[in-house]
Amino acid sequence: MWWGFELEFKSTLRTKKLWVILGIMTLLYIPSFYIAKSNGVKVESLNDAMSVLVGNVNSSASFFIAILAILMGATAINSEIEKGTLRVAMSKPIRRISYILGKFTAHAAILLLALLIATIISVAGVVSLGAPLGAELFKEATLLNMLLLLAMIQLVALGYILSTLIKSSSTALGAALAIFFVIFLIVPSIVQFVAMAPYITSDGEIDLQKAQERADEYTKKYLFFVPTSQIDIIVRDARNIELSSGELKMNYLGIVHGIRENLPSFLSLVFMTIAYLAITFYRFLRMDLR
Amino acid sequence: MIVIENLVKRYKDVTALQGLNLEVKPGQIYGFLGPNGAGKSTTILSTLGLIFPQQGRIQLFDLEVFRDGKYDEGKLVEAKRRIGYMPEHATLWDFLTPVQTLDIIADAFKIPKGEKEKRIRELIELVGLEDAKDRKVGKFSKGMRQRLLLAQALINDPDLLILDEPMNGLDPMGIAEFKDIIREQKKAGKTVFFSSHILAHVEEVCDTVGVIVKGRLVLEGSLEKIKEEFLKKAGYVIIIETNKPVDLSNAPWNVSPLGENKYRITASSDVREDVHDFITSKGAKILSMQVKEPSLEEIFLKVVE
Numbered sequence: 082m083w084w085g086f087e088l089e090f091k092s093t094l095r096t097k098k099l100w101v102i103l104g105i106m107t108l109l110y111i112p113s114f115y116i117a118k119s120n121g122v123k124v125e126s127l128n129d130a131m132s133v134l135v136g137n138v139n140s141s142a143s144f145f146i147a148i149l150a151i152l153m154g155a156t157a158i159n160s161e162i163e164k165g166t167l168r169v170a171m172s173k174p175i176r177r178i179s180y181i182l183g184k185f186t187a188h189a190a191i192l193l194l195a196l197l198i199a200t201i202i203s204v205a206g207v208v209s210l211g212a213p214l215g216a217e218l219f220k221e222a223t224l225l226n227m228l229l230l231l232a233m234i235q236l237v238a239l240g241y242i243l244s245t246l247i248k249s250s251s252t253a254l255g256a257a258l259a260i261f262f263v264i265f266l267i268v269p270s271i272v273q274f275v276a277m278a279p280y281i282t283s284d285g286e287i288d289l290q291k292a293q294e295r296a297d298e299y300t301k302k303y304l305f306f307v308p309t310s311q312i313d314i315i316v317r318d319a320r321n322i323e324l325s326s327g328e329l330k331m332n333y334l335g336i337v338h339g340i341r342e343n344l345p346s347f348l349s350l351v352f353m354t355i356a357y358l359a360i361t362f363y364r365f366l367r368m369d370l371r
Numbered sequence: 372m373i374v375i376e377n378l379v380k381r382y383k384d385v386t387a388l389q390g391l392n393l394e395v396k397p398g399q400i401y402g403f404l405g406p407n408g409a410g411k412s413t414t415i416l417s418t419l420g421l422i423f424p425q426q427g428r429i430q431l432f433d434l435e436v437f438r439d440g441k442y443d444e445g446k447l448v449e450a451k452r453r454i455g456y457m458p459e460h461a462t463l464w465d466f467l468t469p470v471q472t473l474d475i476i477a478d479a480f481k482i483p484k485g486e487k488e489k490r491i492r493e494l495i496e497l498v499g500l501e502d503a504k505d506r507k508v509g510k511f512s513k514g515m516r517q518r519l520l521l522a523q524a525l526i527n528d529p530d531l532l533i534l535d536e537p538m539n540g541l542d543p544m545g546i547a548e549f550k551d552i553i554r555e556q557k558k559a560g561k562t563v564f565f566s567s568h569i570l571a572h573v574e575e576v577c578d579t580v581g582v583i584v585k586g587r588l589v590l591e592g593s594l595e596k597i598k599e600e601f602l603k604k605a606g607y608v609i610i611i612e613t614n615k616p617v618d619l620s621n622a623p624w625n626v627s628p629l630g631e632n633k634y635r636i637t638a639s640s641d642v643r644e645d646v647h648d649f650i651t652s653k654g655a656k657i658l659s660m661q662v663k664e665p666s667l668e669e670i671f672l673k674v675v676e
Binding site for chain 2: 084088095164171176
């Protein structure tokens with residue numbers, strides 16, 4: 082397994098798409114903290130710091146790192162078949178399962194690295210806004226990273242499935258992008274709108290609490306295959322932002338609380354990840370490498 | 372070394388192998404010939420467990436690695452420890468140098484560090500990549516990539532070397548060096564199984580030839596045996612040169628003049644002695660006589676037809 086891991090890790094670190102996506106993410110997030118600081122925004126308590134940190138890392142992960150994950154997965158196997166490197170690798174005394182496990186673990190490690198970069202940027206950001214550093218902040222950041230990693234692994238696994246189904250890596254890349262934008266961005270927005278629509282009055286007013294409850298119910302029920310939507314629910318409950326007399330109030334309750342409150346979302350994350358991985362490994366162990 | 376029995380491989384709409392039977396014996400340099408799409412690469416990929424045939428049996432060394440649609444992965448991995456494989460149309464990892472490539476490939480065989488370094492040095496020299504050993508493979512020409520592909524196939528000093536169209540992309544010097552390497556392998560008692568569509572290369576290097584057409588082995592044997600068989604079927608062609616013109620109009624064979632005192636005789640068997648007696652009886656002398664051997668290309672074209 083280590084052999085496949087080493088090869089894939091070194092190889093992925095040298096891919097342009099990794100650094101382009103991480104570069105764009107960094108370029109967008111660093112100025113956002115700078116602008117917030119220029120406008121006098123201050124994060125004074127540890128509670129607020131955790132809330133801002135978790136919100137920031139989640140938003141960067143659910144777009145930039147998620148897109149990286151699915152793109153990385155979509156070209157993982159087919160591009161190696163195209164280049165012929167997979168035939169060279171698999172002609173050596175290596176079991177298919179250990180090779181794919183090594184490759185997959187390398188991709189997971191790269192995603193963890195990307196999440197850590199997002200976390201470091203966010204920690205630096207909240208510190209620059211005056212937030213105190215504390216052990217609790219790092220504990221919550223670690224928990225969030227583990228949760229996000231689970232979602233990202235699910236997306237890589239989905240990409241791997243595409244990679245075993247579509248022979249051409251460029252076609253698979255296009256399909257992955259289409260899936261990402263349609264299924265992970267457009268469909269959740271439509272579902273949320275449908276869920277909230279009955280609570281929007283003719284004069285544009287909305288019963289936010291009821292609308293949000295129904296949106297959560299719909300997300301759990303109909304978007305169980307969208308890991309970023311499930312994470313959003315968990316993170317929102319962890320941050321517990323309330324609108325009170327026209328002002329947003331942050332009352333950070335923690336990732337564990339978010340998971341406990343949304344166990345079906347967490348379980349769907351775990352189950353879908355296992356299911357995608359099982360399909361990926363099943364396909365790879367039986368596919369013709371030509 | 373390799374025993375393939377009744378191997379069947381169907382892709383979606385094409386049957387690539389239709390009950391292929393083939394045997395490569397220890398120490399042979401086996402040339403595997405066939406037109407494009409005949410099933411050469413499919414055979415090689417099946418042998419290495421890279422694709423899944425529907426039925427048949429594959430034995431590598433004394434290990435039955437495949438039987439009736441299933442590979443025994445444990446045995447396959449064990450067999451691969453003794454196999455070197457050079458694929459067709461492949462590149463290696465662009466971001467690695469030849470030394471790094473061979474290092475990582477050697478790790479797959481768990482070659483100890485000291486031995487590994489020595490082996491890498493030897494192979495880099497053998498394939499003539501000393502000057503490029505620290506350059507990234509991504510900047511290599513096709514010929515250089517082929518050389519490195521050969522080097523990686525030799526990293527474990529394999530007992531069985533499987534090469535898929537190995538001389539594609541090599542310049543004449545590279546081809547000559549490559550042939551020398553194969554001859555060295557034979558001298559060292561190794562077995563080489565290689566596919567090619569360049570018949571001259573096969574003829575020069577191989578001692579045994581197999582021809583595959585539409586997924587079936589249609590001809591197999593040593594080159595001498597194949598040529599002999601071909602001569603028996605197609606007829607012997609004898610070219611003679613005499614010291615003076617001879618009237619061969621009543622000769623019992625098909626005779627055609629080739630030039631001054633030169634004749635081409637076609638017969639159904641080796642009639643050299645009879646020709647000698649006939650010419651002598653006409654009061655002439657034979658200055659030279661030779662049986663025109665068919666080239667592998669002629670045989671191949673005939674078989675493929």
